Amino acid sequence: MTFEVTILGCGSATPQINRFPSAQILNYHERFFLIDCGEGTQIQMLRYNFKHQKIKHILISHLHGDHYLGLMGLISTMNLNGRTEELHLYGQPELMDIIEMQLKVSSTTLRYALVFHPLQHFQSQIIYDDGELEISTVILSHRIPCTGFLFREKKRLKNLDIKALKKYKIPISFYNDIKNGLPYVTDKGKTIENNILTIPQKTLRSYAYCSDTCYLPDMVPQLKQITLLYHEATFDSTLIERAKATFHSTAAQAASIAKQAQVKQLLLGHFSARYKNLDLLLQEAIPVFKQVQLAEEGKTYVIE
Amino acid sequence: MTFEVTILGCGSATPQINRFPSAQILNYHERFFLIDCGEGTQIQMLRYNFKHQKIKHILISHLHGDHYLGLMGLISTMNLNGRTEELHLYGQPELMDIIEMQLKVSSTTLRYALVFHPLQHFQSQIIYDDGELEISTVILSHRIPCTGFLFREKKRLKNLDIKALKKYKIPISFYNDIKNGLPYVTDKGKTIENNILTIPQKTLRSYAYCSDTCYLPDMVPQLKQITLLYHEATFDSTLIERAKATFHSTAAQAASIAKQAQVKQLLLGHFSARYKNLDLLLQEAIPVFKQVQLAEEGKTYVIE
Numbered sequence: 001m002t003f004e005v006t007i008l009g010c011g012s013a014t015p016q017i018n019r020f021p022s023a024q025i026l027n028y029h030e031r032f033f034l035i036d037c038g039e040g041t042q043i044q045m046l047r048y049n050f051k052h053q054k055i056k057h058i059l060i061s062h063l064h065g066d067h068y069l070g071l072m073g074l075i076s077t078m079n080l081n082g083r084t085e086e087l088h089l090y091g092q093p094e095l096m097d098i099i100e101m102q103l104k105v106s107s108t109t110l111r112y113a114l115v116f117h118p119l120q121h122f123q124s125q126i127i128y129d130d131g132e133l134e135i136s137t138v139i140l141s142h143r144i145p146c147t148g149f150l151f152r153e154k155k156r157l158k159n160l161d162i163k164a165l166k167k168y169k170i171p172i173s174f175y176n177d178i179k180n181g182l183p184y185v186t187d188k189g190k191t192i193e194n195n196i197l198t199i200p201q202k203t204l205r206s207y208a209y210c211s212d213t214c215y216l217p218d219m220v221p222q223l224k225q226i227t228l229l230y231h232e233a234t235f236d237s238t239l240i241e242r243a244k245a246t247f248h249s250t251a252a253q254a255a256s257i258a259k260q261a262q263v264k265q266l267l268l269g270h271f272s273a274r275y276k277n278l279d280l281l282l283q284e285a286i287p288v289f290k291q292v293q294l295a296e297e298g299k300t301y302v303i304e
Numbered sequence: 305m306t307f308e309v310t311i312l313g314c315g316s317a318t319p320q321i322n323r324f325p326s327a328q329i330l331n332y333h334e335r336f337f338l339i340d341c342g343e344g345t346q347i348q349m350l351r352y353n354f355k356h357q358k359i360k361h362i363l364i365s366h367l368h369g370d371h372y373l374g375l376m377g378l379i380s381t382m383n384l385n386g387r388t389e390e391l392h393l394y395g396q397p398e399l400m401d402i403i404e405m406q407l408k409v410s411s412t413t414l415r416y417a418l419v420f421h422p423l424q425h426f427q428s429q430i431i432y433d434d435g436e437l438e439i440s441t442v443i444l445s446h447r448i449p450c451t452g453f454l455f456r457e458k459k460r461l462k463n464l465d466i467k468a469l470k471k472y473k474i475p476i477s478f479y480n481d482i483k484n485g486l487p488y489v490t491d492k493g494k495t496i497e498n499n500i501l502t503i504p505q506k507t508l509r510s511y512a513y514c515s516d517t518c519y520l521p522d523m524v525p526q527l528k529q530i531t532l533l534y535h536e537a538t539f540d541s542t543l544i545e546r547a548k549a550t551f552h553s554t555a556a557q558a559a560s561i562a563k564q565a566q567v568k569q570l571l572l573g574h575f576s577a578r579y580k581n582l583d584l585l586l587q588e589a590i591p592v593f594k595q596v597q598l599a600e601e602g603k604t605y606v607i608e
Binding site: 013014015016017020039040042043046047063064065066069070072073076077080081092094095097098101102105106107143144 | 317318319320321324343344346347350351367368369370373374376377380381384385396398399401402405406409410411447448
C-alpha cells in the first residue's frame with residue numbers, strides 16, 4: 001500500500017522563484033489528499049506532472065495567504081476542466097465564505113459538488129475515516145486558528161495463517177473471530193493464541209503535517225512514535241525571539257518535538273525567504289534529532 | 305519620457321507552466337501601473353527582476369480569477385516587506401469586499417494605506433490624471449462587468465524656440481501665452497504664428513488594454529489612432545461560436561478592431577491554454593491588420 005507525500009511548496013509567507021508557499025500531496029494507496037494550497041499550487045502540479053483530477057480531499061491548515069491563496073484558482077481550473085466528481089474541502093469556517101464570495105462575483109456555478117467540512121481549532125477531531133486511513137486534526141498554536149493533520153493507517157483485520165489453521169484443525173466458523181484477534185479454545189479447553197494462527201501485521205504507518213505553529217510540546221502525546229513528522233522550521237535559533245513573536249518555530253525546536261515524540265523521521269519545511277541556503281537549519285536540527293531531512297520541492301518522501 | 309509595457313502573463317483562464325494568467329506593468333516615465341494581477345504575478349515579478357515596491361497603482365479589469373487572484377498575495381507581500389507608501393487600487397466595487405474579508409480572517413492590518421477606487425462598468429470615466437498622463441476606462445462586454453484601460457499622454461505646454469523669440473524680440477511677459485499656444489501680435493499689428501515661436505511637439509502616445517471582451521466595435525471611437533492596442537485574442541476563427549458564447553474574441557476580430565480604430569500597433573494576448581503554438585493566431589490576424597505581434601511573457605513593448 002503506497003503511503004507517501006510529495007512536496008509542491010515548502011516556503012513561507014513571501015514566495016521566491018524556486019520556493020513556492022505551502023502545498024503537498026499525500027498519496028495513500030492512490031487516494032490523494034492536498035494539504036494546504038498556497039499561491040501557484042496548480043502551476044506546481046503542472047510542473048511536477050500531477051493531475052489535479054486525482055484529488056478528492058483538500059485540507060487547509062489556516063487562513064494565512066501562503067496556505068490557501070492557490071485554492072480559488074485550483075477550484076476554478078477543476079471546474080473549467082470539466083470536473084463532475086465531488087470535492088471535499090476541510091478548513092476554518094470562514095474559508096467557505098471567501099470561496100462563495102469569489103464564486104459569486106465571478107458569476108460561477110461549479111459543475112461539481114464542493115463539500116465543505118468546517119474544522120474546530122480548540123480540540124482535535126477525526127475528520128476522515130475510510131476504514132483503512134484515519135485523519136485527525138492536531139491543534140497548533142499560531143497567530144490565528146490553525147490545525148495540523150495526522151494521517152494514521154488503521155488496524156486492519158488480521159490475515160489468517162492457513163497452514164496453522166489446518167494444523168490445529170480450526171473450524172471455518174471461527175475464522176472471523178480469529179481475523180478479529182481472538183484466540184481459539186479447543187474442545188479440551190486448550191487455548192491457542194491468536195498470533196499462532198495469524199500472519200504478523202506490518203507496523204501501522206502514520207504522517208503528521210504541523211505547520212504553522214510555535215514550539216508546542218502539547219502536541220507530543222498525539223504524535224507519539226509516528227512514522228514521519230513534517231514540522232515547520234521557519235527560522236534558525238538565532239531568531240528564536242522572532243519565532244516566538246510570530247508564532248513560528250526554529251529548526252531546533254522542530255527537532256525537539258520530533259525527539260520528544262520519538263517519531264521515526266522528521267521533515268523540516270516552511271522556510272523563511274531569508275535563507276538562500278538551508279543547510280544552517282539542517283545543521284542545527286541534527287544534534288537534537290538525527291533522522292531529519294529538509295523538505296525539497298518536487299520530491300516524494302515514502303512513509304515506511 | 306519612457307512609455308512601455310512589460311508582459312508578466314498573457315494566458316487565459318487555466319494557467320500553464322510557461323503561460324501565466326493576465327498581468328502587465330505599464331511604465332510611464334518611471335510611474336508604474338500594474339494592470340491585472342493573475343495568480344503567480346508576484347512570482348513573475350521576481351522572475352523578471354521587477355521590484356513590486358515601484359508600483360503605486362493597480363488596475364483590475366474584472367473579477368474573473370485569472371485577472372485578480374494574485375492580488376491578495378501581492379498586497380500581503382508588500383506589507384511583509386515593509387511597504388508604508390500608499391497603494392491605489394482600481395476595480396469593481398466587490399474587489400474591496402474580497403480583500404477586506406481576507407485581511408480580516410488572516411488578522412492582518414496593513415502598514416500602508418490601500419486606497420480603493422471603485423470603477424463603473426456602464427460608462428467610461430477618467431480614473432487618473434497627473435497632468436502628463438490620463439487614464440480612462442474602456443467599457444468592454446464580457447460575462448461579468450469588465451473595463452479596459454486607456455492610457456493617454458496629455459497635451460503639455462509648448463517648448464519655446466529661444467532663437468525665434470530673440471529674432472522677433474518677444475518680451476518675456478508674453479512667454480507664458482506662447483507656451484499655452486497663443487500667437488504673438490507685434491506693436492504694428494503683425495501676427496507671428498505660435499508654430500514659428502515654439503518647437504514642434506512629438507505626437508502624443510497612448511496605450512489601451514482591452515481584455516476580456518467579445519468583439520465590440522463600440523470601443524472603436526475611443527481607441528481611434530492610439531499608438532498601441534493590447535486586445536485579447538483568446539481563440540482562433542474556427543472557434544468563433546465559442547468566442548461568442550464565452551464573451552471572448554478571435555485573433556481576426558482583435559485585428560478588425562485595430563483596423564477600424566486605425567491604431568499604430570496591435571498586441572494580441574489572453575491566449576487559450578489549448579494553443580501550444582500561437583502562430584495560428586498571428587497568421588489569422590496579419591491579413592486583417594499587418595502591424596500585429598503576439599504578446600510574450602517577460603518582453604517589454606515600447607509605445608512610440
